[in-house]
Amino acid sequence: MENDELQRLVEEISLHFFSMPFLHKAIFNSRLKTTGGRYLTKTHHLEFNPKSYEQYGLDELIGIIKHELCHYHMHLQGKGYKHKDQDFKQCLKKIGGSRFAKQLSKQKEQPYRFLLECRTCGQQYFRKKKMNPDRYRCGKCGGKLKGIEIDYQK
Numbered sequence: 001m002e003n004d005e006l007q008r009l010v011e012e013i014s015l016h017f018f019s020m021p022f023l024h025k026a027i028f029n030s031r032l033k034t035t036g037g038r039y040l041t042k043t044h045h046l047e048f049n050p051k052s053y054e055q056y057g058l059d060e061l062i063g064i065i066k067h068e069l070c071h072y073h074m075h076l077q078g079k080g081y082k083h084k085d086q087d088f089k090q091c092l093k094k095i096g097g098s099r100f101a102k103q104l105s106k107q108k109e110q111p112y113r114f115l116l117e118c119r120t121c122g123q124q125y126f127r128k129k130k131m132n133p134d135r136y137r138c139g140k141c142g143g144k145l146k147g148i149e150i151d152y153q154k
C-alpha cells in the first residue's frame with residue numbers, strides 16, 4: 001500500500017466513523033519500530049508502521065487508524081486525547097479501535113533496497129525497488145529527494 005492509498009483510507013474512516021474530515025497528512029514511516037502508529041501533536045499528522053499492515057493485514061491497519069484518529073479528533077476538539085483520558089477511552093470504545101497494536105516481530109525485516117532522502121528536511125523513505133528521485137517530492141516538506149542504494153550486510 002502506498003502513502004496516497006493510506007491517506008484516502010484514513011480520510012474515509014474519519015468521515016465514516018467520526019463524521020468529521022481528516023485534514024492532515026497520513027504517511028507510512030518505516031522507521032517506527034514497535035508502535036503501529038503515532039499522532040504528532042504539533043503538526044497533526046499521523047504516521048503508520050508499514051510492518052503492521054504487511055504482517056497482520058488490513059484489519060489490523062484499520063484498527064490502528066481508528067486508534068490514532070481518536071488521538072487526532074480528541075486533540076483538535078480540545079478534549080482529553082491521551083491514553084489515560086476518559087474522552088480518549090470512550091472514543092476508542094465507541095468506534096472499536098485497537099487498544100494496542102499487535103507486537104511486531106523483528107525476524108521479518110523488510111528487504112529495503114533503496115532509500116529516498118529529502119534534501120531539505122532529511123526525511124527518509126525506504127523502498128523495495130529503485131526509483132527515480134526526480135519524479136517524487138518529500139511528503140513532509142515538499143523538498144527534492146535524492147536516491148541512495150542500500151547495501152545490506154547479513
Ligand SMILES: [Zn+2]
Nearest residue numbers: 067068071083
Ligand atoms: Zn495511542
Ligand SMILES: [Zn+2]
Nearest residue numbers: 118121138141
Ligand atoms: Zn522534506
